[in-house]
Amino acid sequence: MGMAAVVDVRDVVKVFGPVRAVDGVSLSVNTGEVVALLGPNGAGKTTCVSLMIGLRKPTSGSATLFGFSPSDVRARSRCGVMLQESGLPSFLTVRETIDLFRSYYPAPLTADAIVALIGLEEKARAQVHTLSGGQQQRLYFGLAMCGDPELLFLDEPTVGLDVEARRGFWTHVKAFVRSGRTVVLTTHYLEEADALADRIVVIDRGRILIDASPAVVKSASQAKRVSYTATKPTTESDFAGLPVQTLTLDGARVEIITAQPEALLQALFQRGDSLTDLEVAGATLEQAVMQLTARSES
Amino acid sequence: MGASKADSAHSPIRVAPFLPMLAAQAKSEFLMLARVPAFTIPTIVFPIMFFALFGLPNVHEGFGGTTVGKYMLASFGAYAVISVALFSFGVTVAAERARKMTALMRSSPLRPLAYLGGKTIATLAFALVTLIALFAFGAGVGGVRLETGQWLGLFGVLLLGVFPFIALGFAVGYLAGGNSAVAILNLINLPMAFGSGLFLPLPMLPHLVQQIAPYLPAYHYGQLAWNVIAAGSESTLSAVVWLAGYSVAFLLLALRAYGREQSKEYS
Numbered sequence A: 001m002g003m004a005a006v007v008d009v010r011d012v013v014k015v016f017g018p019v020r021a022v023d024g025v026s027l028s029v030n031t032g033e034v035v036a037l038l039g040p041n042g043a044g045k046t047t048c049v050s051l052m053i054g055l056r057k058p059t060s061g062s063a064t065l066f067g068f069s070p071s072d073v074r075a076r077s078r079c080g081v082m083l084q085e086s087g088l089p090s091f092l093t094v095r096e097t098i099d100l101f102r103s104y105y106p107a108p109l110t111a112d113a114i115v116a117l118i119g120l121e122e123k124a125r126a127q128v129h130t131l132s133g134g135q136q137q138r139l140y141f142g143l144a145m146c147g148d149p150e151l152l153f154l155d156e157p158t159v160g161l162d163v164e165a166r167r168g169f170w171t172h173v174k175a176f177v178r179s180g181r182t183v184v185l186t187t188h189y190l191e192e193a194d195a196l197a198d199r200i201v202v203i204d205r206g207r208i209l210i211d212a213s214p215a216v217v218k219s220a221s222q223a224k225r226v227s228y229t230a231t232k233p234t235t236e237s238d239f240a241g242l243p244v245q246t247l248t249l250d251g252a253r254v255e256i257i258t259a260q261p262e263a264l265l266q267a268l269f270q271r272g273d274s275l276t277d278l279e280v281a282g283a284t285l286e287q288a289v290m291q292l293t294a295r296s297e298s
Numbered sequence B: 001m002g003a004s005k006a007d008s009a010h011s012p013i014r015v016a017p018f019l020p021m022l023a024a025q026a027k028s029e030f031l032m033l034a035r036v037p038a039f040t041i042p043t044i045v046f047p048i049m050f051f052a053l054f055g056l057p058n059v060h061e062g063f064g065g066t067t068v069g070k071y072m073l074a075s076f077g078a079y080a081v082i083s084v085a086l087f088s089f090g091v092t093v094a095a096e097r098a099r100k101m102t103a104l105m106r107s108s109p110l111r112p113l114a115y116l117g118g119k120t121i122a123t124l125a126f127a128l129v130t131l132i133a134l135f136a137f138g139a140g141v142g143g144v145r146l147e148t149g150q151w152l153g154l155f156g157v158l159l160l161g162v163f164p165f166i167a168l169g170f171a172v173g174y175l176a177g178g179n180s181a182v183a184i185l186n187l188i189n190l191p192m193a194f195g196s197g198l199f200l201p202l203p204m205l206p207h208l209v210q211q212i213a214p215y216l217p218a219y220h221y222g223q224l225a226w227n228v229i230a231a232g233s234e235s236t237l238s239a240v241v242w243l244a245g246y247s248v249a250f251l252l253l254a255l256r257a258y259g260r261e262q263s264k265e266y267s
Helices: A045-052 A094-102 A111-117 A133-145 A163-178 A190-196 A214-221 A261-270 A285-297 B003-007 B018-034 B037-058 B068-098 B101-106 B112-140 B148-160 B163-175 B181-195 B207-215 B217-228 B236-265
Strands: A005-016 A019-030 A034-038 A060-065 A079-082 A151-155 A182-187 A199-204 A207-212 A224-230 A246-250 A253-258 A275-282
Touching (some): A005 A045, A005 A182, A019 A045, A019 A060, A019 A182, A019 A207, A034 A190, A045 A060, A045 A182, A079 A133, A094 A111, A094 B018, A111 A133, A133 A151, A151 A163, A163 A182, A182 A190, A199 A214, A253 A261, A261 A275, B018 B068, B037 B068, B037 B112, B068 B101, B068 B112, B068 B163, B068 B217, B112 B148, B148 B217, B163 B181, B163 B236, B181 B207, B181 B217, B207 B217, B217 B236
Parallel strands (some): A034 A182, A151 A182
Antiparallel strands (some): A005 A019, A005 A060, A199 A207, A246 A253
16 A cells, blocks of 8 residues: 555556457556566557557546656656567667667666676677567667666567577566566466566456466466267256356357366266267466456356 | 655656757667668769769859859759758658657657657758768869858758758658658659759750749759859749748648557557
């Protein structure tokens, strides 16, 4: 309670033509928190971040950064932003680009510190268009860090990186967080949200479905999807009392999301159901989210 | 809400000082221009080449109260600066939009005035370089002699009068795509320069072109330069009024195009 909300989003709706990309989101992020906005592609995460950093304006509702309008230069001077899709000035060198962005901030880190942070010492004098994709991604992170920001926005920061580069990137972010800074990131990797965040906000179809600790979201995502073809007619009532989170019947095909697949199958076999084409698989993030919402609504 | 608390920033300085930001922006913009041969060759080499082709063969011949050499130096000086302004604003803005650099810059604390000011300073600095190269060639190779005041006058009017072309470049940068900007700018620049008498003096052009010329911005800009060497056919005041009118028109066009992009991408 005593902490200042650095990001404050209230009842934000963002409509693009017929699409409600953000459909009533309220979110407050306090100093020192690392919040991951997690959701499938097209869920509205990037639009949420665009609204938080003032690249877009809400159709209704309000967003503030440090109590200012997000497009206020006083707010932006305290933030670093790494966007998912943005270009770089190709004919400047790495070092020149960093110096340019340093000039935007009141108390920037030194250029040497940034170059060292992103490990591009060898490439400091190379022009940006000669960098590999991974090196460009590191430069984007470096540019976001130029102003020694109190608050860092990372929109899908590791898309397109290999596993090793992704883990390397996480190390940077964790080091940043240890100094008491605040991070808002978007990702569609649960693993990434779990590795970095102490709070996961699951977004789908422009709405916040869950705002919880990684442990809660992770346990939900450990749900399994059990599907089979029933050899005799089946109705919903047949599954009463069984460990079933969600049930989908499509003719003879049965699909069940459950946290206890073993107990479920044991019960089915014990009562003599005969199953063909049985499949047990990890639930997708969407399915895990549906299960979570089902639980939170009940 | 927590505004009063959030107000107490860690550092007493809350935003970056404007002038160093402007200087860094201007330096970067200049380097980005100077490193692209597709920009430097048409703006530095072409005017010198045209002067060598059209002006050198009869450089000391009398023409309209002055000499061919002096007249052509003023003409191609105007052509060079127009090219710098159109391409520096038009192509870079279109490329920034196409490559989504705009989003990165907009989400940073870069101030719009530093962005525009940096581009303008870089454009003027580059225009100065092109003029120095052209005039050095004209004086050194062509043996063109002007009074000191006339040299300074040419630099002065050409650099001060460039604003309408900056505004036009900016408008094209916001209207054109990243790939089409260069073609569109060439389609504007070359016919306008020819039709305004910058390549060949107006009396040598077809009657129809002579009729159209007084409605082209480059014609009035050329008059500013020709007046410096007492070879103009329009008063400087009249030329300035025309150029101011074109500036307003192109600026409105640019703001409209900018506003359209703004409402599509950033609202």
